[in-house]
Amino acid sequence: MFKLKMASLNLLRNGRRSFLSILVICVSVLGLMCLGGFGIYTYESLQEATARDTGHLTLAKPGYFSQEEDFTLQNGLTNFPELFEQLMSDSRVRAVQPRIDFSGLISNGDKTAIFVGTGVTATEFSLKGPFLSLKSGKYLSANEPSTEPEVMLGQDLANNLKMKVGDIVTVMTTTTDGSLNGADYRIRGIFGTGIPELDKRQLYVSVKTAQQLLNSSKVSYASVFLYDTADTAAVMADLAVQLTSLKLTPWWERAFFFEKVKALYDRIFIVIGLIMALVIFVSLFNTLTMSVTERTVEIGTLSALGASAMELIINFVLESLLLAISGTLLGILLCGLTSVWLTHAGIQMPPPPGRTNPYPLYINFSAQLAGLVFIGVACICVIASAMAARRGVNKPITEALNHV
């Protein structure tokens, strides 16, 4: 307690210098926390988006994602209804969605374009939340009329074909036995994905429609949606025992964009973190070196009285720890306030490369990150102060006492 009191009083000896040191630590911590908080927000958003898009787990025949099929649904799942029942019996499973991937040509009668189609159920849209931006029309119907099957087109694909909601398009593809098949569909909705390449090619039809078009009862794969993303590994382990003939793929193995962004942000975070650490180190080292120099006679006196070098170093380390605690707490507090402010400010970030939609600027306040930053700053402060103090306390006592 006595040492802490002395450390506080010594910091107040040159209040302006101490304040500047606290300010440097505070700004650095704020920078690190905001950058890290933005990174965490981005990671969580991408995780959520990936899990929402692909499902937490994907069930397919082995090799489905790694090998090209000779024909559509060559490696499709034949027993989806039984699989659905089995998967839904697990209380951690929220939904199971069948998917059919296929491709072909789409025509308005005059003009033809290539499409990439996905057969989904109508619940896909309510289940996954706002993964599409509906530009006009509606999502696919839950009870699609068999006489008038529906299709949803990407906005650029619709523009390319000069089609609008309510128009009829002809969709052509090859069936699972290799013959050509085609049908007319009414456009139910036009959507944007935020990714221009997808908007030019993507269309959605119901699973039933896709199966009719492909002349098959198979589905390409099944997506399993869980209530809690954290259960992914556990559910996967359980299902792997039950479904030995299927390949289970967790969301993170299909989160290619997430992995790349994370790798990029991690590197940026490390580089910025190192720069901030250096700034704190240099600032603290400078402050404490000045303090040690000014207090050389005092160091000499205390040494003469019998204080050990370690005791004197600890005094300076305590001072730097107080600076670290003050600066870090202030930085964390400001980060928390910034996070709250951003939640209400509604600031939008420009669309990332390859995307068309802006996204909100949020900072996720992370107690774990705050703890790590505090430990990091405290370590830097301890090292800087110990190095600065060591030079002072190692000076011969007689020299220190005569220091001017």
Added chain:
Amino acid sequence: MLKLERVVKTYRSGSVESIALNNISIEIAKNEMVALSGPSGSGKSTLLNICGLLDLNFDGQLTFDGQLISKRPRDAMLLRRRRLGFVFQRFNLVPVMSAFENIEYPLLLNKVAPRERQLRVDAMLQQVGLAAFGKKRPGQLSGGQQQRVAVARALIHQPDLVIADEPTASLDSKTAYQIIDLMKELGQQFQTTFLIASHDDRMTSHCDRIIRILDGELVDGAGGGHV
């Protein structure tokens, strides 16, 4: 109590070598108040530093209570130094500590229990006439009061030896006499040995013995028959 034998101290500056102390042998008995006198540059402070274990880079032997000091390990040296007291010309009080805390500091280093520290420091403040100034910082005290605090700090742990370097040089005559009286009084009370470097006759005249040195050599008053 304290014995120096053939102590030689040399300073080197590049290739230039100057002898600060040349073959000094002195002996100081317990409870003695010894003055170290000589003109500026005579080697008083150097000798004081060696006796106070502040400078151990010398040739010869230093013995405390029969124990050879010069070759002892650093930790033992630290413990031995905690059994000494120091009074400096410019008081050298720690500015962020109150008078009470400055006086208390040697007791902290010697790991005296808090309750006993409180009692001893209170008593000492009373004795040096600063009972009402315990909470004051050095900057709030006059020079004389600060030196009283410094004397109290030097004696609070009842050291074997008090080293005082020109303790009255920064004080006016009246205050200087008060400090001399105080040191004498407390020295007798605590049975403390004093080694005081001073060229102030007011100070040296109160001492039991005066050791005079000139140009690093002993002139007079070595004691113990070792001149």
